[in-house]
Amino acid sequence: MSVAPAGAETAAAERLDRRIRLAAVLVVLGLMFEALSFVSLHPVAFFAFLAPGALLVVVGIAIYLWSIASVRT
């Protein structure tokens, strides 16, 4: 089994951190838009739930899943 150099490991960990942070920010923003969309009973509120709300959450989840799937141990 080959062992990655310490510098490469640190870089990979930092890259993972950046992706996790991005995913978390997108999920938080998306959930906030989703919650705000319930303030009004109107077709526009429904669209606000879908985009940006659900869209940001889905992209955030995708980035999170991609980031953990692409981790090399």
Place this chain on the structure above:
Amino acid sequence: MLSTGALFALAVVATVVLAALPALRPALTRGRRGRILAFVTLFLLPALLTAGGLKAHMEQAKSTEFCLSCHVMEPYGDSLWTEDAAYLAASHFQNRRVPREAACYSCHTDYTMFGDVNAKIRGLRHVWVQYVSGPPAPEEIELYSPYRNRECLHCHGGARAFLENDFHVEMLAELRSEETSCLDCHGDVHDVATVGERERWTPPGEAGE
């Protein structure tokens, strides 16, 4: 007892707070507990909340209030209160043959997001028309395709009053195949062009409110 909306809001707030942890300190997710936290707050809870939120929005979209929230639909809402039993929508609404809180959806079950892909695309176009290109006059609005008997037969099809009417029984095959429309005989539905000129029904006890 908390309502569904309040529970949803609480769950969202909790998830946002928890998901903010990996946003502020992503290094937390390197440990086992942190990985579980990230999985729950960045995948499990957001996915569940988004699915639940979508379902809640779809349910809300069935409400009469939702349909009438666009200005162009207001005359259609007014037509439900017309003081004339000949108008089909008004007589259904006033006699509670359809639930008042979901009156539009009861008879238009395939409208926009509840219909097929084409109906969903039309729903998107309606928002564009409402806010960008400008909506047509309410009386110029028409259904995209002939009103389907399915919507009527869903309730009336097996009803005693319907089945004991010889004419209906005779026509049943034609009605089911959409060869003849229910509206051929029961044609006065909304008639929004003259709704402002017609008398409005006020339920007893609500006069002057």
